[in-house]
Amino acid sequence: MCLDRFDADYPEQAMKKRFSLHFHISTLFLLVMVLVGGAIGLLAYNTISKILLQSASDKSEAKVFQVSSNLYRLLEPPEIAVKLLANSAITDALTLSERMKRLGLLRQVLADKGEIAAVYIGYESGDFFLLRPIRTDAERTKYNAPPETHFMIQSIERQGATLEGSYLFLDSTLRLLKVDRQPDYAKKYFPRQRPWYQSAIKDSGSIITPPYLFFANRKVGVTIANKAENSRSVVAVDIELDAISKNLEEQKQTPNSKFALLDGQGFVIGITQDASLIKDSLDGSGRINLKQLNEFNSPILTQVFNVFSQKSGSNDFMDVVEVGGEKWEVDIHSFKVPGQSDFMLVSAVPQIELLAESIQFKNDLLWAIALLFILMTPAGLFLASSISKPIKFLAQETDNIRELKLHESIYVESRIQEISTLGNSLKRLKNTISAFTAYIPRDLVTSLLRSDDGIQVGGESRYLTILFSDLKDFSALSETTPTRELLRRISSYLKLMTYAIKEESGTVDKFIGDSVMAFWGAPTLNPNHAFHAAVAAIKTKRRMLKLNAGLIQEGNMPLVVRIGINTDAVLVGNIGSEERLSYTVMGDGVNIASRLEGINKEFATDIIISHSVFKEAGERLWVRPIDQITVKGRAGEILIYELLGIRGGDAETSPSATEIILCDLTSKAFNFYSAKNYESALAVYQELIEQYDDGLAKVMASKCQSHIES
Structure with missing residues (x-):
C-alpha cells in the first residue's frame, strides 16, 4: 500500500517528527516487550533448570551404565573369538604351510572386530604364528612391506633344532606378496616366556593381561588369551589401549565430557583426552607404568582422584564436584570383564552442558515472545513495511x-x-x-558501471580476433535504390549481422557505411575468440541467404556480404581524447583483417581467414587453402583460407556435402600448387570448374596456367 502523500511545501521538521514518533513508539513498545518477555523467560528458565538439575544425575548415571556396557561389549567378542580359536584345527598345525591354510579364520576375527590389533597362536614347541592387519603406509614402511600389503604374518617355525623367523606379506585376498626372513626375530622373541602365554597355559579359562608394551609395534595394550583344547598351545588377541580410548571418545555425552577407564589398581587404561597413558618404562621387558587420574593435567580429573582417594568402602561414587567455579556431575562405576578383576569407569560432565536443553528452551521462549511482539504490533510493522517496500524496489x-x-x-x-x-x-x-x-559495447557499459575509476584514456595489448565485412557492389546499389529503401535493406543486413556477432560474444566496434567492424576477446576475455568469430561469420552468411530470398521475392537484387577475419596482438582500449573516446582496436592486425575482406573480390570468395585464425581454431572449421598473398604494410607472405562451415556445427553452421568436397579437392590442388607441380594442380582445379563451376578454382587455374607458361 502506498504511503500518504506529502505536499511539496510540507515542512521538513514535521516529517522528522512523524518519523521520530514512529521510531519512539516502536522502540518503547519493543523495550516493554523485551522486559516483560525477559522476566517470563528468566522465570521459566530457572524453573526448567531446577527440573533438569534433578534429572541431570539420573542422565549421567544412565550414560555411565551405557558406556560400561559398551566397553564390556568391546572386550567380550575378542574373548569369545579366542575361545573359538582355541578349539580350532590351527592349534594342532605343526608347520607354517598348515597354519597358512587356516588364515581365513584368523582374518575373519580381524574383520569382525576392528579394535583387534593382532591374533596369534603360541605353541609349546616354541613356534609362533601371528596375523596382523596393515592399514597405513607408515606401517608398510616400518615393516618394509609391498604397497599392496593388507596383512602381515609374523612366524617362528622350528626347523630341526633351530627356530627360524620370518615376515610374510599378504594382499587383501591373502595372496602371498613377499617373504622376509627374520633370523633375529626367533632369537629375540620367545612366546612361551611371554606373560600372556604363561598365564593362559596355567588357567582353564580366558585371561586378560595387565597393559604392557607390545613386542613388534611398540604400542601399549592388553592381551586376551585362552589355552587351546589340546593344552599344547595358547590363542591370543591384542587390543591396543588407543582402541579403548577411541571407544570412550565416541560415547562422550557432551563436548567437554570426560571418561576414563581404570584397572583394578586405579591406573588409567583409556581416556577421552589426547594424552599418553604411559608415565615411563621400567626396563626392556615391556613392563610399563601407567598414569593415574591426577597425572593428566586436568583439574577435574585431579579433583576426582583426590575425592576418590579419600573415600572408603564401595568404589561406586556419584556426586557434584566444583572446580574453578564450574560444577561437574561425577560418577564412578565398577564393572567386571571376563578374565579380569573390576574395572572402574569415571565420568565427569559439566552441569552447564547438561543444562543445554534448558538454555535452548529459554532461547525458544524468547523467540516466541518476539513472535508474539510481532503479532501484537501489526500497525507499526505495516507502517515500516509501507516505507521500506518502495525503497527495496x-x-x-x-x-x-x-x-x-x-x-x-x-x-x-x-x-x-x-x-x-x-x-x-x-x-x-x-x-x-x-x-x-546502443552506441558502445554492452560489456563495456557494464564494466564502467561496476568501476569506481571512471573512464580513462588508455589501452593494452591483447591477442584478439578482428572481423571486417562489406557488401558487394554497394556503391552501384546506392545509386539506383531510393534512400528509404536502401536504409531498410542495409538496416536488415546490419541487424542480422549484429545479432550473429552478439550470439557469439563478440563486440561490434563500429558501422562504416555498409561495413561492420567487430572483434572478440575484449572487453571480456574469450579464450575461443577465433572460433566464435568464425561461427558468427558463417551464421551471417547463412542468414543472408534467407534475407536475400525475401529481397528476390520482392524483385530486388540480393545483398552479398564479404568478410575478412584475422587474429593478432592489437591495441585495445579507450582511444581518443577526454572530449571524445572510442572503445576500439588498432594496429597492424586490424589492417590485415580489413585487407582480407577486400581480397575476397580477387578470389571470388565470401569469407577469408588468415593463417593465424586457422592456427587458433582450424581443427574445428571447414576451410580450404587459397594462396600465399602479400598484404600491404606486412613484410612477407601470409597463407589465407576460405571458410565454408563449422565442424560438428548445427544445421545452420554445418557445410553442405558440396562444400566438404570443395574443401577436400581444393586442399589436394593446393598441395600440388605449393609444391610447384602446377600441371597436377591445374588438373584438379579444372575438375572443380567442370563439376562445380567454382569461382576460386577459376582464379587459381589461371594462376597455374601463368606459372606453366612462364
Missing part, C-alpha cells in the same frame, strides 16, 4: 541498472515525495543508459 531497480537489465521495469509508487522523485530519476537514468548501450 528502488534498490532492486538500481541493481537491474547495474546489471544492464534495462527491460525489467519495476513499478514504484509512493506518497513520499523523495521516494517518488528518486523513482522518476531512476527511470530517466535507465533510458539514458539504454541509449548509451
Whole structure:
C-alpha cells in the first residue's frame, strides 16, 4: 500500500517528527516487550533448570551404565573369538604351510572386530604364528612391506633344532606378496616366556593381561588369551589401549565430557583426552607404568582422584564436584570383564552442558515472545513495511541498472515525495543508459558501471580476433535504390549481422557505411575468440541467404556480404581524447583483417581467414587453402583460407556435402600448387570448374596456367 502523500511545501521538521514518533513508539513498545518477555523467560528458565538439575544425575548415571556396557561389549567378542580359536584345527598345525591354510579364520576375527590389533597362536614347541592387519603406509614402511600389503604374518617355525623367523606379506585376498626372513626375530622373541602365554597355559579359562608394551609395534595394550583344547598351545588377541580410548571418545555425552577407564589398581587404561597413558618404562621387558587420574593435567580429573582417594568402602561414587567455579556431575562405576578383576569407569560432565536443553528452551521462549511482539504490533510493522517496500524496489531497480537489465521495469509508487522523485530519476537514468548501450559495447557499459575509476584514456595489448565485412557492389546499389529503401535493406543486413556477432560474444566496434567492424576477446576475455568469430561469420552468411530470398521475392537484387577475419596482438582500449573516446582496436592486425575482406573480390570468395585464425581454431572449421598473398604494410607472405562451415556445427553452421568436397579437392590442388607441380594442380582445379563451376578454382587455374607458361 502506498504511503500518504506529502505536499511539496510540507515542512521538513514535521516529517522528522512523524518519523521520530514512529521510531519512539516502536522502540518503547519493543523495550516493554523485551522486559516483560525477559522476566517470563528468566522465570521459566530457572524453573526448567531446577527440573533438569534433578534429572541431570539420573542422565549421567544412565550414560555411565551405557558406556560400561559398551566397553564390556568391546572386550567380550575378542574373548569369545579366542575361545573359538582355541578349539580350532590351527592349534594342532605343526608347520607354517598348515597354519597358512587356516588364515581365513584368523582374518575373519580381524574383520569382525576392528579394535583387534593382532591374533596369534603360541605353541609349546616354541613356534609362533601371528596375523596382523596393515592399514597405513607408515606401517608398510616400518615393516618394509609391498604397497599392496593388507596383512602381515609374523612366524617362528622350528626347523630341526633351530627356530627360524620370518615376515610374510599378504594382499587383501591373502595372496602371498613377499617373504622376509627374520633370523633375529626367533632369537629375540620367545612366546612361551611371554606373560600372556604363561598365564593362559596355567588357567582353564580366558585371561586378560595387565597393559604392557607390545613386542613388534611398540604400542601399549592388553592381551586376551585362552589355552587351546589340546593344552599344547595358547590363542591370543591384542587390543591396543588407543582402541579403548577411541571407544570412550565416541560415547562422550557432551563436548567437554570426560571418561576414563581404570584397572583394578586405579591406573588409567583409556581416556577421552589426547594424552599418553604411559608415565615411563621400567626396563626392556615391556613392563610399563601407567598414569593415574591426577597425572593428566586436568583439574577435574585431579579433583576426582583426590575425592576418590579419600573415600572408603564401595568404589561406586556419584556426586557434584566444583572446580574453578564450574560444577561437574561425577560418577564412578565398577564393572567386571571376563578374565579380569573390576574395572572402574569415571565420568565427569559439566552441569552447564547438561543444562543445554534448558538454555535452548529459554532461547525458544524468547523467540516466541518476539513472535508474539510481532503479532501484537501489526500497525507499526505495516507502517515500516509501507516505507521500506518502495525503497527495496528502488534498490532492486538500481541493481537491474547495474546489471544492464534495462527491460525489467519495476513499478514504484509512493506518497513520499523523495521516494517518488528518486523513482522518476531512476527511470530517466535507465533510458539514458539504454541509449548509451546502443552506441558502445554492452560489456563495456557494464564494466564502467561496476568501476569506481571512471573512464580513462588508455589501452593494452591483447591477442584478439578482428572481423571486417562489406557488401558487394554497394556503391552501384546506392545509386539506383531510393534512400528509404536502401536504409531498410542495409538496416536488415546490419541487424542480422549484429545479432550473429552478439550470439557469439563478440563486440561490434563500429558501422562504416555498409561495413561492420567487430572483434572478440575484449572487453571480456574469450579464450575461443577465433572460433566464435568464425561461427558468427558463417551464421551471417547463412542468414543472408534467407534475407536475400525475401529481397528476390520482392524483385530486388540480393545483398552479398564479404568478410575478412584475422587474429593478432592489437591495441585495445579507450582511444581518443577526454572530449571524445572510442572503445576500439588498432594496429597492424586490424589492417590485415580489413585487407582480407577486400581480397575476397580477387578470389571470388565470401569469407577469408588468415593463417593465424586457422592456427587458433582450424581443427574445428571447414576451410580450404587459397594462396600465399602479400598484404600491404606486412613484410612477407601470409597463407589465407576460405571458410565454408563449422565442424560438428548445427544445421545452420554445418557445410553442405558440396562444400566438404570443395574443401577436400581444393586442399589436394593446393598441395600440388605449393609444391610447384602446377600441371597436377591445374588438373584438379579444372575438375572443380567442370563439376562445380567454382569461382576460386577459376582464379587459381589461371594462376597455374601463368606459372606453366612462364
